[in-house]
Amino acid sequence: xxxxxxxxxxxxxxxxxxxxxxxxxxxxxxxxxxxxxxxxxxxxxxxxxxxxxxxxxxxxxxxxxxxxxxxxxxxxxxxxxxxxxxxxxxxxxxxxxxxxxxxx
Numbered sequence: 001x002x003x004x005x006x007x008x009x010x011x012x013x014x015x016x017x018x019x020x021x022x023x024x025x026x027x028x029x030x031x032x033x034x035x036x037x038x039x040x041x042x043x044x045x046x047x048x049x050x051x052x053x054x055x056x057x058x059x060x061x062x063x064x065x066x067x068x069x070x071x072x073x074x075x076x077x078x079x080x081x082x083x084x085x086x087x088x089x090x091x092x093x094x095x096x097x098x099x100x101x102x103x104x
Contacts, residue, residue, distance in 0.1 A: 065072040
């Protein structure tokens with residue numbers, strides 16, 4: 001029995017096949033480990049793509065509101081550029097984010 005297994009392991013076709021499989025798994029330009037790394041990167045990029053597509057959809061909706069809704073334009077101008085009407089005063093409230101005991 002052991003002799004048959006040893007004879008099979010010495011077979012040149014078996015050795016060539018094992019060498020070929022080892023070459024493909026570890027040494028080839030497109031080896032197994034590299035393919036796994038590429039698959040991981042692909043999944044991460046697909047998740048990132050979906051996040052960007054959601055953000056694009058949100059931005060398109062905001063752009064449409066800014067283009068056609070005068071109340072949204074006024075709100076945007078007031079919040080972003082601190083614009084005001086002639087009869088108004090603006091007071092900015094800046095909150096301290098550092099706890100009182102931790103000031104430098």
